[in-house]
Amino acid sequence: DAGVIQSPRHEVTEMGQEVTLRCKPISGHNSLFWYRQTMMRGLELLIYFNNNVPIDDSGMPEDRFSAKMPNASFSTLKIQPSEPRDSAVYFCASSSNEEQPQHFGDGTRLSIL
Protein backbone atom coordinates (compact mmCIF):
# COMPACT_ATOMS: atom_id res chain seq x y z
CA ASP A 1 0.00 0.00 0.00
CA ALA A 2 1.81 3.12 -1.26
CA GLY A 3 -0.54 5.50 0.48
CA VAL A 4 -1.67 8.85 -0.88
CA ILE A 5 1.15 10.50 -2.80
CA GLN A 6 1.42 14.25 -3.12
CA SER A 7 3.89 16.33 -5.11
CA PRO A 8 5.77 18.48 -4.75
CA ARG A 9 6.50 18.26 -1.01
CA HIS A 10 7.63 21.88 -0.94
CA GLU A 11 6.95 24.76 -3.32
CA VAL A 12 8.31 28.29 -3.06
CA THR A 13 7.27 30.76 -5.71
CA GLU A 14 6.62 34.43 -6.23
CA MET A 15 3.20 35.95 -6.07
CA GLY A 16 1.38 36.03 -9.35
CA GLN A 17 2.78 32.70 -10.50
CA GLU A 18 0.65 29.67 -11.23
CA VAL A 19 0.97 26.81 -8.76
CA THR A 20 -0.12 23.23 -9.43
CA LEU A 21 -0.33 20.65 -6.67
CA ARG A 22 -0.71 16.98 -7.52
CA CYS A 23 -2.24 14.00 -5.77
CA LYS A 24 -2.39 10.29 -6.42
CA PRO A 25 -5.01 8.64 -4.20
CA ILE A 26 -4.87 5.09 -2.92
CA SER A 27 -5.85 2.65 -5.64
CA GLY A 28 -9.50 1.65 -5.35
CA HIS A 29 -10.51 4.68 -3.28
CA ASN A 30 -13.31 6.60 -4.93
CA SER A 31 -13.51 9.66 -2.66
CA LEU A 32 -10.83 12.35 -2.76
CA PHE A 33 -10.50 15.44 -0.60
CA TRP A 34 -8.30 18.55 -0.76
CA TYR A 35 -7.59 20.40 2.50
CA ARG A 36 -5.59 23.45 3.51
CA GLN A 37 -3.96 23.70 6.95
CA THR A 38 -2.76 26.90 8.62
CA MET A 39 -1.97 27.78 12.21
CA MET A 40 -4.78 30.33 12.26
CA ARG A 41 -7.58 28.27 10.74
CA GLY A 42 -6.54 24.66 11.22
CA LEU A 43 -7.53 22.05 8.63
CA GLU A 44 -10.13 23.31 6.17
CA LEU A 45 -11.83 21.33 3.41
CA LEU A 46 -11.46 22.95 0.00
CA ILE A 47 -13.20 20.45 -2.28
CA TYR A 48 -14.17 16.83 -2.44
CA PHE A 49 -14.70 14.45 -5.34
CA ASN A 50 -16.66 11.22 -5.47
CA ASN A 51 -16.04 8.92 -8.43
CA ASN A 52 -14.02 11.73 -10.08
CA VAL A 53 -16.94 14.18 -9.90
CA PRO A 54 -16.70 17.33 -7.75
CA ILE A 55 -19.43 17.07 -5.11
CA ASP A 56 -18.75 20.01 -2.82
CA ASP A 57 -16.43 22.91 -3.67
CA SER A 58 -17.91 25.38 -1.19
CA GLY A 59 -14.57 25.56 0.61
CA MET A 60 -12.64 26.81 -2.41
CA PRO A 61 -11.63 30.34 -1.40
CA GLU A 62 -12.15 32.11 -4.71
CA ASP A 63 -11.93 31.82 -8.44
CA ARG A 64 -8.15 31.71 -8.31
CA PHE A 65 -8.45 28.14 -7.04
CA SER A 66 -9.48 25.26 -9.26
CA ALA A 67 -9.34 21.48 -8.89
CA LYS A 68 -9.67 18.65 -11.36
CA MET A 69 -9.82 14.89 -11.22
CA PRO A 70 -9.43 13.64 -14.78
CA ASN A 71 -9.30 9.98 -13.68
CA ALA A 72 -9.48 7.83 -10.59
CA SER A 73 -5.73 7.93 -9.96
CA PHE A 74 -4.90 11.62 -10.28
CA SER A 75 -6.08 15.02 -9.09
CA THR A 76 -4.68 18.53 -9.27
CA LEU A 77 -5.27 21.70 -7.31
CA LYS A 78 -4.28 24.85 -9.17
CA ILE A 79 -3.86 28.40 -7.89
CA GLN A 80 -3.62 31.13 -10.49
CA PRO A 81 -2.51 33.79 -9.75
CA SER A 82 -0.99 32.91 -6.37
CA GLU A 83 -0.91 35.37 -3.46
CA PRO A 84 1.11 35.40 -0.21
CA ARG A 85 -2.03 34.59 1.80
CA ASP A 86 -2.24 31.26 -0.03
CA SER A 87 0.85 30.10 1.88
CA ALA A 88 -0.15 26.98 3.82
CA VAL A 89 0.19 23.21 3.84
CA TYR A 90 -2.15 21.58 1.35
CA PHE A 91 -3.25 18.01 1.99
CA CYS A 92 -4.92 15.49 -0.23
CA ALA A 93 -6.84 12.59 1.32
CA SER A 94 -8.72 9.63 -0.08
CA SER A 95 -11.19 7.09 1.28
CA SER A 96 -12.76 3.91 -0.02
CA ASN A 97 -16.15 5.56 0.18
CA GLU A 98 -17.55 8.75 1.60
CA GLU A 99 -18.30 7.27 5.02
CA GLN A 100 -14.92 5.69 5.62
CA PRO A 101 -11.98 7.29 7.43
CA GLN A 102 -9.64 9.28 5.27
CA HIS A 103 -6.04 8.49 4.38
CA PHE A 104 -3.94 11.62 4.07
CA GLY A 105 -0.84 12.33 2.05
CA ASP A 106 2.08 14.12 3.67
CA GLY A 107 1.09 17.43 2.14
CA THR A 108 2.64 20.16 0.04
CA ARG A 109 4.12 23.07 1.97
CA LEU A 110 3.45 26.11 -0.19
CA SER A 111 5.17 29.44 0.32
CA ILE A 112 4.21 32.41 -1.84
CA LEU A 113 6.69 35.27 -1.59
Place this chain on the structure above:
Amino acid sequence: SQKIEQNSEALNIQEGKTATLTCNYTNYSPAYLQWYRQDPGRGPVFLLLIRENEKEKRKERLKVTFDTTLKQSLFHITASQPADSATYLCALTSGGSYIPTFGRGTSLIVHP
Protein backbone atom coordinates in the same frame (compact mmCIF):
# COMPACT_ATOMS: atom_id res chain seq x y z
CA SER B 1 -22.64 28.61 14.38
CA GLN B 2 -21.05 25.18 14.51
CA LYS B 3 -17.92 24.99 16.58
CA ILE B 4 -15.43 22.29 17.58
CA GLU B 5 -13.14 23.05 20.49
CA GLN B 6 -9.94 21.30 21.43
CA ASN B 7 -7.55 22.61 24.04
CA SER B 8 -5.01 24.80 22.28
CA GLU B 9 -2.53 24.44 25.12
CA ALA B 10 -0.18 21.50 24.93
CA LEU B 11 -0.75 18.65 27.35
CA ASN B 12 2.44 17.61 29.11
CA ILE B 13 2.46 14.30 30.97
CA GLN B 14 4.93 11.83 32.35
CA GLU B 15 5.61 8.51 30.65
CA GLY B 16 3.38 5.73 31.94
CA LYS B 17 0.50 8.03 32.89
CA THR B 18 -2.85 8.21 31.11
CA ALA B 19 -3.29 11.11 28.71
CA THR B 20 -6.82 12.48 28.30
CA LEU B 21 -7.68 14.85 25.49
CA THR B 22 -11.02 16.64 25.10
CA CYS B 23 -13.14 17.53 22.10
CA ASN B 24 -16.21 19.71 22.73
CA TYR B 25 -18.69 20.76 20.10
CA THR B 26 -21.70 23.03 19.73
CA ASN B 27 -24.52 23.21 17.21
CA TYR B 28 -23.76 19.81 15.73
CA SER B 29 -25.79 16.66 15.48
CA PRO B 30 -22.89 14.35 14.76
CA ALA B 31 -23.46 10.99 13.16
CA TYR B 32 -19.94 10.00 14.09
CA LEU B 33 -16.70 11.36 15.46
CA GLN B 34 -13.14 10.47 14.53
CA TRP B 35 -9.75 10.94 16.13
CA TYR B 36 -6.58 11.43 14.09
CA ARG B 37 -2.92 11.74 15.01
CA GLN B 38 -0.64 14.20 13.23
CA ASP B 39 3.15 14.26 13.49
CA PRO B 40 5.21 17.30 12.40
CA GLY B 41 5.58 17.45 8.64
CA ARG B 42 3.14 14.58 8.10
CA GLY B 43 -0.51 14.21 7.25
CA PRO B 44 -3.11 13.17 9.84
CA VAL B 45 -3.43 9.43 10.48
CA PHE B 46 -6.77 7.88 11.41
CA LEU B 47 -6.98 6.27 14.85
CA LEU B 48 -10.59 5.60 15.91
CA LEU B 49 -14.17 6.24 14.84
CA ILE B 50 -17.13 6.27 17.22
CA ARG B 51 -20.79 6.56 16.21
CA GLU B 52 -23.50 8.57 17.96
CA ASN B 53 -25.12 5.44 19.39
CA GLU B 54 -21.84 4.18 20.88
CA LYS B 55 -20.61 5.25 24.28
CA GLU B 56 -17.08 3.91 24.11
CA LYS B 57 -14.56 2.43 21.68
CA ARG B 58 -11.21 0.84 22.42
CA LYS B 59 -8.16 -0.07 20.39
CA GLU B 60 -5.08 -1.34 22.19
CA ARG B 61 -3.99 1.50 24.55
CA LEU B 62 -6.53 3.94 23.08
CA LYS B 63 -10.04 4.61 24.33
CA VAL B 64 -12.61 7.06 23.04
CA THR B 65 -15.86 8.06 24.72
CA PHE B 66 -18.70 9.98 23.15
CA ASP B 67 -21.35 11.79 25.18
CA THR B 68 -23.93 13.41 22.91
CA THR B 69 -25.69 14.96 25.92
CA LEU B 70 -22.57 16.74 27.09
CA LYS B 71 -21.52 17.25 23.44
CA GLN B 72 -18.10 15.95 24.26
CA SER B 73 -15.64 13.23 23.30
CA LEU B 74 -12.71 12.16 25.45
CA PHE B 75 -9.65 10.45 24.00
CA HIS B 76 -7.48 8.45 26.38
CA ILE B 77 -4.03 6.96 25.90
CA THR B 78 -3.10 4.62 28.73
CA ALA B 79 0.49 3.80 29.68
CA SER B 80 1.65 6.71 27.55
CA GLN B 81 5.04 6.64 25.86
CA PRO B 82 7.26 9.39 24.42
CA ALA B 83 6.40 7.99 20.97
CA ASP B 84 2.79 9.04 21.60
CA SER B 85 3.88 12.70 21.45
CA ALA B 86 2.00 14.29 18.55
CA THR B 87 -0.98 16.51 17.79
CA TYR B 88 -4.37 14.82 18.06
CA LEU B 89 -7.30 16.05 15.98
CA CYS B 90 -10.96 15.27 16.41
CA ALA B 91 -13.32 15.41 13.44
CA LEU B 92 -17.12 15.47 13.44
CA THR B 93 -19.43 14.41 10.65
CA SER B 94 -23.06 15.45 10.82
CA GLY B 95 -25.89 13.17 9.84
CA GLY B 96 -26.60 13.44 6.12
CA SER B 97 -23.12 14.73 5.36
CA TYR B 98 -19.99 12.91 4.35
CA ILE B 99 -17.67 15.77 5.12
CA PRO B 100 -15.83 15.76 8.46
CA THR B 101 -15.06 19.06 10.15
CA PHE B 102 -11.78 19.01 12.01
CA GLY B 103 -10.87 20.63 15.29
CA ARG B 104 -7.57 22.44 15.47
CA GLY B 105 -5.95 19.73 17.53
CA THR B 106 -4.20 19.40 20.87
CA SER B 107 -0.49 18.79 21.18
CA LEU B 108 0.50 15.96 23.53
CA ILE B 109 4.03 15.79 24.91
CA VAL B 110 5.00 12.69 26.87
CA HIS B 111 8.14 13.14 28.93
CA PRO B 112 10.43 10.15 29.63
